Amino acid sequence: MKKVSVVLAGACGRMGQEIKLVLEERAAFASVLEVDRKGKCKQFKALKAQPGVVIDFSSPELFREGLAWAVENEVPFVSGTTGITDQDQVSLKKAAKQIPVLWSANMSMGINFLLSLLPQLKALEGYDIQVEELHHRHKKDSPSGTAKMLQNQLTTSLKRKLPEPVAIRGGGIFGIHKVWVMDEEEVLVFEHTALNRRIFARGAARCAEWIVGKKPGLYQVLDVLAAGTNRD
Numbered sequence: 001m002k003k004v005s006v007v008l009a010g011a012c013g014r015m016g017q018e019i020k021l022v023l024e025e026r027a028a029f030a031s032v033l034e035v036d037r038k039g040k041c042k043q044f045k046a047l048k049a050q051p052g053v054v055i056d057f058s059s060p061e062l063f064r065e066g067l068a069w070a071v072e073n074e075v076p077f078v079s080g081t082t083g084i085t086d087q088d089q090v091s092l093k094k095a096a097k098q099i100p101v102l103w104s105a106n107m108s109m110g111i112n113f114l115l116s117l118l119p120q121l122k123a124l125e126g127y128d129i130q131v132e133e134l135h136h137r138h139k140k141d142s143p144s145g146t147a148k149m150l151q152n153q154l155t156t157s158l159k160r161k162l163p164e165p166v167a168i169r170g171g172g173i174f175g176i177h178k179v180w181v182m183d184e185e186e187v188l189v190f191e192h193t194a195l196n197r198r199i200f201a202r203g204a205a206r207c208a209e210w211i212v213g214k215k216p217g218l219y220q221v222l223d224v225l226a227a228g229t230n231r232d
């Protein structure tokens with residue numbers, strides 16, 4: 001099997017560092033070219049090599065640069081950057097006409113499995129539903145991209161308006177997401193806890209490995225789950 005070379009955007013960040021460790025452990029990947037404003041990293045415009053995939057965990061600004069570069073160079077694009085706008089979502093769809101694209105605010109398999117369950121809450125008509133999230137004090141966006149993703153899945157599948165997600169910031173929490181489902185006589189809570197950043201890094205690496213060789217299109221982590229490569 002030919003090894004895949006990677007351009008990693010946000011390479012010096014918390015997620016970038018974790019992803020580098022995971023890529024080093026996985027046989028499918030070869031060299032990693034690092035893009036960041038810190039350290040000895042390069043900028044997209046200075047890149048000469050043609051990688052097999054771009055993995056981006058950075059900021060909305062670098063996400064935009066990375067996506068444009070991936071389209072120009074016809075390289076698959078996997079991104080977990082949050083805080084991106086509706087216009088960025090339009091850009092992802094546009095890019096997906098030319099290259100394979102996978103963006104997700106949460107690359108863990110557990111959250112994506114939960115997403116697939118939420119439409120079933122339609123059966124619990126009249127129950128109050130509330131999304132809640134807790135993250136470390138350094139997290140810039142609020143509510144989290146994952147909370148928005150859960151909220152979006154709930155409002156579109158249940159076809160009703162819900163209260164805005166509750167966001168709590170503090171300490172070193174990697175990420176806790178809850179969906180409260182409440183009646184007067186019972187409470188059901190779906191809860192996902194990320195125990196470390198590695199869970200997202202492993203998810204990103206799996207998505208990157210899976211997307212190489214795919215046709216242009218907008219893919220989801222659920223597509224990777226459905227492909228059945230459940231374990232690393």
Ligand code: NAD
Pocket residue numbers: 009010011012013014015016035036037038057058059061062079080081082083104105106107108200
């Ligand atoms: P971080 O701040 O630690 O790292 C971001 C890195 O990107 C930094 O090293 C910074 O220098 C670099 N960067 C940002 N903008 C740049 C620019 N314009 N030019 C050059 N370099 C630039 O952040 P983090 O905790 O690693 O998170 C990165 C992103 O990933 C965030 O959006 C976060 O919410 C998201 N995230 C997603 C998931 C997921 O599963 N999808 C999980 C965790 C974090």
